[in-house]
Amino acid sequence: MNSSAQDDREDSDSLKDSPAPYDVVVFDCDSTLADLEGIDWLAADLSIQELTDIESMTHAAMGGGLRLEEVYGARLELIAPCAGAMAGLGAEYIARLLPGARLLFDVLFFLSKEVHVVSGGLYPGVLALALDLGVPKENVHAVAISFDHGGSYSGFDTDSPLARKGGKIEVIAELAAGRRVVLIGDGLTDLEASPVCSRFIAFGGVVRRDAVFERAKVHTEERDLVSLIPLLLSASERRKLAATERFTDLF
Numbered sequence: 001m002n003s004s005a006q007d008d009r010e011d012s013d014s015l016k017d018s019p020a021p022y023d024v025v026v027f028d029c030d031s032t033l034a035d036l037e038g039i040d041w042l043a044a045d046l047s048i049q050e051l052t053d054i055e056s057m058t059h060a061a062m063g064g065g066l067r068l069e070e071v072y073g074a075r076l077e078l079i080a081p082c083a084g085a086m087a088g089l090g091a092e093y094i095a096r097l098l099p100g101a102r103l104l105f106d107v108l109f110f111l112s113k114e115v116h117v118v119s120g121g122l123y124p125g126v127l128a129l130a131l132d133l134g135v136p137k138e139n140v141h142a143v144a145i146s147f148d149h150g151g152s153y154s155g156f157d158t159d160s161p162l163a164r165k166g167g168k169i170e171v172i173a174e175l176a177a178g179r180r181v182v183l184i185g186d187g188l189t190d191l192e193a194s195p196v197c198s199r200f201i202a203f204g205g206v207v208r209r210d211a212v213f214e215r216a217k218v219h220t221e222e223r224d225l226v227s228l229i230p231l232l233l234s235a236s237e238r239r240k241l242a243a244t245e246r247f248t249d250l251f
């Protein structure tokens with residue numbers, strides 16, 4: 001297993017890392033639970049010109065000319081996902097779920113962990129995937145969108161912290177509230193949220209993002225999510241699993 005709780009370098013900006021057990025387990029969605037970036041999948045039908053416009057907006061945002069949240073909205077306006085497209089996205093997330101995800105979630109629920117999905121993606125798609133994994137609806141956090149009577153796109157929740165830079169940390173700080181949180185994600189927005197977590201695991205099973213891996217104290221490039229178990233559970237929790245018939249194959 002490549003998973004490693006690594007690196008005790010003392011960087012001035014190094015993140016803290018406290019060992020398991022954790023009370024709350026938070027997953028990112030895109031490129032963490034599923035091998036998919038939802039917004040790119042929805043954008044697949046755009047014209048070359050529209051894609052070029054999105055790219056120049058993204059560059060403008062990186063250079064400070066536009067705020068990231070303005071790009072988020074503008075990109076969504078161009079894609080204008082209808083209700084049917086969102087149903088399609090939900091099905092696509094489920095079809096592209098990473099191996100081991102169902103077993104890992106079974107384990108977490110068996111151990112009575114509070115499991116959340118926190119995503120900058122669009123709520124209907126993320127919700128479909130989360131419900132499929134057994135996560136309760138109230139533990140799903142993503143950007144809501146609205147449709148008109150005919151099911152056409154009519155806007156997104158511009159107040160959602162998840163539609164802007166630095167928003168994940170707000171949502172996760174509220175979940176933490178004195179509890180021990182472990183967060184698993186691939187992206188910079190996940191890394192940004194790590195200061196309120198007891199542990200952040202940089203996930204590279206779909207895409208390994210160097211900027212995230214360089215800062216994270218714990219990371220994995222394993223694609224099978226069962227490989228997260230040693231990073232998420234304490235020795236006594238693992239012993240409890242090993243003593244349970246339906247999980248003995250894990251050991």
Ligand SMILES: [Mg+2]
Pocket residue numbers: 028029030031032185186187
């Ligand atoms: Mg992601």
